[in-house]
Amino acid sequence: QVPLVESGGGLVQAGGSLRLSCAASGRAFVNYAMAWFRQAPGKEREFVAGMRWSDITRTYVADSVKGRFTISRNNAKNTVYLQMDSLEREDTAVYYCAADPIGRLGRGPSSYDYWGQGTQVTVSS
Secondary structure, X not given: OOOEEEEOOEEEEOXXXXXXXXXXXXXXXXOOEEEEEEEOOOOOOEEEEXXXXXXXEEEEEOHHHOOOEEEEEEOOOOEEEEEEOOOOHHHOEEEEEEEEOOOXXXXXXXXXXXXXXXXXXXEEO
């Protein structure tokens, strides 16, 4: 088991910013892929952003958040971040951190073995 603990969600006005954190513990993550997903009410869980722990030069974001969201990580803190700027009402969802121990960096939830509990992000107009 890989404990993942998200934080940083909350209520923000449209156009505002939030930074989500995902603290991982228990092991070295050098071979892992880390990703953020989100799930809005009545919708499927969708990929938002991802990266391989060992390669900070390559990050991937969904088209819907491109130019607004950024994924990064702090190796010393074993923490992955999702910086969300220019938030829109459509970004309202529960955001989940996920980890894939073999680094596939898939776009579907089934590629990830470990999940955090989720953090709510609500964007008001």
